[in-house]
Amino acid sequence: MKSPQPCYGQRNARLGTRSTPERFHYSPGPPYSDASTVRKRNPVAGAAKSVVGLFMTCFNPTETINSTNFGESEEFKPPSVASDATGSNRDRRRSSGRGVYGSPQNSTHEREPGSVKFTMEEIYKATRNFSPSLKIGQGGFGTVYKGRLENGTLVAIKRAKKSLYDKHLGAEFQSEVRTLAQVEHLSLVKFYGFLQQDEERIIVVEYVRNGTLREHLDCVHGKVLDLALRLDIAIDVAHAVTYLHTYTDHPIIHRDIKSSNILLTENFRAKVADFGFARMGADSDSGATHVSTQVKGTAGYLDPEYLKTYQLTEKSDVFSFGVLLVELVTGRRPIEPKRELKERITARWAMKKFAEDDSISILDPRLERTAANNLLLEKILELALQCLAPHRQSRPGMKKCAEILWCIRKDCKELSDSDFHSLSSNSRSYSVSEE
Numbered sequence: 542m543k544s545p546q547p548c549y550g551q552r553n554a555r556l557g558t559r560s561t562p563e564r565f566h567y568s569p570g571p572p573y574s575d576a577s578t579v580r581k582r583n584p585v586a587g588a589a590k591s592v593v594g595l596f597m598t599c600f601n602p603t604e605t606i607n608s609t610n611f612g613e614s615e616e617f618k619p620p621s622v623a624s625d626a627t628g629s630n631r632d633r634r635r636s637s638g639r640g641v642y643g644s645p646q647n648s649t650h651e652r653e654p655g656s657v658k659f660t661m662e663e664i665y666k667a668t669r670n671f672s673p674s675l676k677i678g679q680g681g682f683g684t685v686y687k688g689r690l691e692n693g694t695l696v697a698i699k700r701a702k703k704s705l706y707d708k709h710l711g712a713e714f715q716s717e718v719r720t721l722a723q724v725e726h727l728s729l730v731k732f733y734g735f736l737q738q739d740e741e742r743i744i745v746v747e748y749v750r751n752g753t754l755r756e757h758l759d760c761v762h763g764k765v766l767d768l769a770l771r772l773d774i775a776i777d778v779a780h781a782v783t784y785l786h787t788y789t790d791h792p793i794i795h796r797d798i799k800s801s802n803i804l805l806t807e808n809f810r811a812k813v814a815d816f817g818f819a820r821m822g823a824d825s826d827s828g829a830t831h832v833s834t835q836v837k838g839t840a841g842y843l844d845p846e847y848l849k850t851y852q853l854t855e856k857s858d859v860f861s862f863g864v865l866l867v868e869l870v871t872g873r874r875p876i877e878p879k880r881e882l883k884e885r886i887t888a889r890w891a892m893k894k895f896a897e898d899d900s901i902s903i904l905d906p907r908l909e910r911t912a913a914n915n916l917l918l919e920k921i922l923e924l925a926l927q928c929l930a931p932h933r934q935s936r937p938g939m940k941k942c943a944e945i946l947w948c949i950r951k952d953c954k955e956l957s958d959s960d961f962h963s964l965s966s967n968s969r970s971y972s973v974s975e976e
């Protein structure tokens with residue numbers, strides 16, 4: 542695995558702080574019977590290029606700044622083998638071949654994974670009574686603590702805000718537990734169990750120690766992820782989401798694919814987290830094409846068709862994945878309110894530059910302008926363009942996205958193995974004037 546390069550300039554290097562785009566969580570009126578499904582209609586082909594100009598008439602983002610503490614506590618220093626057996630074994634398994642779908646593994650408890658109910662005593666012990674020094678994050682759901690189970694396993698303990706009567710949070714908790722209990726994949730955070738007692742709602746998942754993708758794109762950890770590594774991360778995410786859409790008993794739509802929900806291991810393998818908004822997709826065996834449901838997700842990542850029609854399909858995750866691809870190559874957040882108007886919606890700006898044959902100008906300024914990077918950039922943007930198609934019928938499925946990304950990686954590897962040396966010695970270091 543390649544090591545990241547040193548960071549040239551830290552755009553948002555406030556260690557221990559994190560910006561989170563506002564999550565949408567509202568009930569926009571009918572049609573919205575959550576369980577209803579609608580019969581198949583003739584697909585309407587959409588022109589992918591018309592994606593330019595379509596973006597988000599819908600967003601008026603606000604940003605909240607949440608305080609986070611990423612300090613390693615002395616008591617929880619890694620890694621005895623037991624302390625991270627799950628994570629490192631998984632990394633080892635995966636290094637033998639990407640794209641392998643996971644199979645259930647043993648839980649840290651004797652009971653089946655997902656059915657594990659923790660006691661308050663176990664949680665207090667694991668978090669040293671929710672010690673502020675073990676707080677590692679804060680999200681819409683509540684506060685996240687680092688903890689250690691009795692058997693030595695490091696875990697992330699997500700404690701819901703105490704709002705017993707908050708229907709949304711209650712539903713989010715149920716949804717996360719239900720979904721996590723059903724899934725097992727190398728690129729999804731592993732679920733250890735939960736606690737539901739009086740006003741407490743707690744979820745215990747695998748601790749992923751290298752922070753979120755967003756933090757890495759912001760250089761919070763002081764290194765720049767090179768483009769090949771970013772491609773690997775996109776492939777991991779594509780595999781995880783393909784698994785959710787295709788290989789679970791019933792399709793699961795994540796609904797909140799975004800860079801702050803992608804956690805990275807020490808080897809820069811990605812794990813998709815946060816299933817608070819996940820829900821079952823339509824049952825295609827019965828001919829249903831979508832579910833009609835209230836809109837949930839995060840500003841900047843939301844599928845405009847879902848936003849307009851309340852019709853949810855797996856392709857809404859594909860749209861969010863397209864936004865993520867643009868985020869990966871530009872390093873920018875999906876919405877950048879402080880920039881000039883034409884650059885505020887990053888995907889719109891990037892797709893316009895791509896259509897004008899000026900992709901190189903949107904490459905993250907921290908990345909080198911080399912022939913190999915330019916090729917990668919073009920190919921990733923081509924896929925992003927398809928994912929961001931205004932109509933879901935024109936977007937590829939997630940499995941197709943994963944296959945395309947595999948091919949991109951293969952092509953780039955071949956280029957770097959053969960032509961790349963001559964290409965690069967022939968010199969094309971693109972000189973790009975930053976706007």
Ligand SMILES: Nc1ncnc2c1ncn2[C@@H]1O[C@H](COP(=O)(O)OP(=O)(O)OP(=O)(O)O)[C@@H](O)[C@H]1O
Pocket residue numbers: 559561564609677678679680681682683684685697699730746747748749750752753801802804814815
């Ligand atoms: N399994 C984990 N391992 C390590 N750190 C984690 C884990 N889960 C969450 N975190 C940390 O806690 C932070 C908050 O996570 P959480 O999922 O509650 O919210 P979020 O996704 O960042 O925001 P939002 O709820 O608005 O989507 C994350 O950004 C990450 O820094």
